[in-house]
Amino acid sequence: MRVALVVTGVMVVILGVWLWIGIPRTQKELYEDRCSACHALADLSRRPSEELVTIIETMRHRNGAASVISEAEAQEIIEYLKSSN
Numbered sequence: 001m002r003v004a005l006v007v008t009g010v011m012v013v014i015l016g017v018w019l020w021i022g023i024p025r026t027q028k029e030l031y032e033d034r035c036s037a038c039h040a041l042a043d044l045s046r047r048p049s050e051e052l053v054t055i056i057e058t059m060r061h062r063n064g065a066a067s068v069i070s071e072a073e074a075q076e077i078i079e080y081l082k083s084s085n
């Protein structure tokens with residue numbers, strides 16, 4: 001009985017850590033995770049801010065990225081890309 005409880009506890013902790021590691025927590029991680037879902041991560045470091053917004057809107061509305069990137073996430077990604085330019 002005790003052993004079963006300990007084993008279950010350990011498994012819950014392992015599952016929790018595994019889920020926690022897989023979740024993007026910073027804007028950078030969000031960008032890297034979402035924007036590499038369909039193609040290699042694009043190098044956008046030289047693109048002007050207005051173009052970044054257009055690219056991300058195009059991905060979501062024309063290329064189908066809206067299914068993996070929500071409006072709120074898109075804003076986070078745009079913010080990250082602007083700040084890293």
Ligand code: HEC
Pocket residue numbers: 034035036037038039042044055056059063064065066068069077
């Ligand atoms: C649902 C799939 C999908 C996701 C997710 C996605 N893209 Fe794309 N992306 C495409 C397709 C399709 C193309 C057009 C074909 C190609 O060039 O490979 C493309 C092309 C591009 C291009 C080249 C076109 C250009 O205007 O220079 C860039 C840059 C780009 N994506 C950036 C991004 C960024 C940034 C994200 C994250 C916000 C993203 N993509 C997420 C599907 C996606």
